[in-house]
Amino acid sequence: MADPIKVYPSRPEKVYFFGTCLIDMFYPDAGMAGIQLLEREGIEVIFPQDQTCCGQPAFTSGYHDEARSVARAQLELFPEDWPIVVPSGSCGGMIRKHYPDLFKDTPDELKAAEVAGRVWELTDFLLNVCHVKLDDLGEPTTVAMHTSCSARREMGVAEVGPALLGQLNNVTLVEQVRAEECCGFGGTFAVRHPEISGAMVEEKVEALVDTGARAFVTTDCGCLMNINGFAEKNRHPIAGKHILSFLWERTNENKGGGL
Amino acid sequence: MSEATQHPHIDVKEFHPRAHEALHNPQIRQNFRKAMDGLMSKRKAAFEGWDLETLRELGANVRLRALANLPDLLEQLEQKLTENGIKVHWALDGDEACRIVRDICVARDAKTVIKGKSMVSEEMELNHFLEREGIEALESDLGEYIVQLANETPSHIIMPAIHKNTGEISELMHEKTGTDLSHDVEYLTAAARQQLREKFMNADVGVSGVNFAVAETGTLCLVENEGNGRMTTTVPRCHIAVTGIEKVVPNLEDVSALLALLTRSATGQHITTYFNMISGPRKADELDGPEEVHLVLVDNGRSSIYQDDELLDTLRCIRCGACMNHCPVYTRVGGHTYGTTYPGPIGKILMPHLIGLDEGRHLPSASSLCGACGEVCPVKIPIPDLLVRLRRESVDGDKLHPAKVRGHGSKRTPLEAAIWKCWSWMHSRPGLYRTGTRLASRFRKLQPGRAGAWTDFRTAPKLAGKTLHEQLRERGK
DSSP, X not given: OOOXXXXXXXXXXXXXXXXXXXXXXXXXXXXXXXXXXXXXXXXXXEOOTTOOOOSHHHXXXXXXXXXXXXXXXXXXXXXXXXXXXXXXXHHHHIIIIIHHHHTTTSTTHHHHHHHHTTEEEXXXXXXXXXXXXXXXXXXXXXXXEEOOHIIIIISOOTTHHHHHHHTOTTEEEEOOTTTTSOXXXXXXXXXXXXXXXXXXXXXXXXXXXXXXXSXXXXXXXXXXXXXXXXXXXXXXXXXXXXHHXXXXXXXXXXXXXXX | OOSOOOOOOOOTXXXXXXXXXXXXXXXXXXXXXXXXXXHHHHHHHHTTTSOHHHHHHHHHHHHHHHHHTHHHHHHHHHHHHHHTTEEEEEESSHHHHHHHHHHHHHHTTOOEEEEOOOHHHHHHTHHHHHHHTTOEEEEOSHHHHHHHHTTOOOSSSSOTTTXXXXXXXXXXXXXXXXXXXXXXXXXXXXXXXXXXXXXXXXOSEEEEOOXXXXXXXXXXXXXXXXXXXXXXXXXXXXXXXXXXXXXXXXXXXXXXXXXXXXXXXHHSOSSOSEEEEEOSSOXXXXXXXXXXXXXXXXXXXXXXXXXXXXXXXXXXXXXXXXXXXXXXXXXXXXXXXGOSSSOHHHHHHHHXXXXXXXXXXXXXXXXXXXOXXXXXXXTOOOHHHHHHHHHHHHTTBOSSSBOOSTTTTTTOXXXXXXXXXXXXXXXXXXXXXXXXXXXXXXXXXXXXXXXXXXXXXXXXXXXXXXXXXXXXXXXXX
């Protein structure tokens, strides 16, 4: 009944990278940043080219046969026992938490549970498996952070982002009111209940703007797309990026910029 | 409240228009936001210094153990209550429960009923039923009293009138009861108290709910703050308690864990002002208490929930309301938008069983699955998982799990089913996926600026010039 206690693996030589479909199509830079951060830690990153999507959109819409066939197509992509790192709490949570249930009473049940047990959210992996030490090369700046609900509640990594940002000497992290409240994305929720979702993201953007920061970072591209999209359409003076892009840009010797 | 009132029946299907209205009502938005913020911080403070996770685990296990033995416990409860002199009645649905209450009233020639707060009686629509039968039913919980004066339904299961602010309550009481217009909460409360006191003294029957029914001792526990529960259950000569069949627990020890969780989760109180333990009618040597005590055990769909190992978790609920206090959707749209007896997250997983998934087809989807409800639930009901389960039922199940909830399949449309089939087909074929996404990024200039409801509030996300797949292939990955 209790959530399983996280037992981190020892630092591996290789990891599999599951990039997620949103990063693939809309935010590949965040994926590249994550890969480069891992490589800098001396870890070889394997990206199975046959990966597509974790299946979550169909799963949360109730279409579980359709979700299962997409998920099944991912199960065979990680044959070695290396960790599978995911630059998203949401897709990570789908595999780690929901695959075992989705494949229960099917021939893939054991396989799904085995794959699920190797899944790690990328920032969590950097901090708690790689024990990364970040050296900030950027100009002084202030940022807010929005941790996605799945990163916070399914993957249990709410403390990770602030800890990584805390390693950056020139970055001041400010916290918005109701930081733990959902931004209103929720996948298909945003289109099935657009007005409610719109009211939620409106308040999230106001809270972020009220911190005085002009930039925010987040663990998940769904939230990013939602918050940035609202801020841009309504001309609010704030813009966000994936935390991995931010971390890489601040610590990469070729380009110590970052926002 | 003697004039015949129109029952404020709300059509659950009109979810979206009501949500629209609530979202554009600044008063409603502000009332709920302020109230929910207050309740969340009170809860947090109340659990400070507690090992909350262990306590929640205990609470969940107490409820699970009770549910595992539910049929036996109910029999034991009936036997003990009967020994204690409490008459036990069983009702298959709300209507039967209403008829039982009416028959008891008629047998006593009762004309007026005073009520303590009871969500099961709301589920039964008891007030409306009694009114039709010529029996006056008056709510004595302050929030319920206000809601009744306004001819509304509760908007929250613990704080029924939370949608109203002091000004609105003042105007309502002025109009309906002749009190002065005042923002002085003490004055308004005292006025309501005065009005209710008279009713208590003259009521023929008291109707209350039950928080926990203890099988081993035959004790009915009632948690409340205003003393109206104690008056309802002791002043009139007849007391009728109504409750759902899931409220039974094995013994008194179980109550301590659940009570500690209930009051802190609900209102952030360490203990409520009143905690009533009712174990029978007035005895020969006692000076007060009712002559007759009845318990009506209401099923109303619960035993069908009980048949399913996963849905069963719905019945763990102890009705604290923490899930709605922490729900970002409930906070925005308020309780009346749902159009159901139980609003918010618990309503979304419970109501489909009571009214059918066809009537309540908008309920399971009205959640971003943020998980705040599951995180605060004192008995660890996996609410988001149950919402996903009901979404599957709404589209008629899958090959492994034939749908079984009443009204299943009501959300399945040929178009949406075809879209997901197509989506699944493409995403199960890596080559096709890579070609499709590569083409999309090549022709991204053709991407439409509008994307349905998404772009009503936001700009459309922009496709990258090269997918991650492509960038990594070029790198030789």
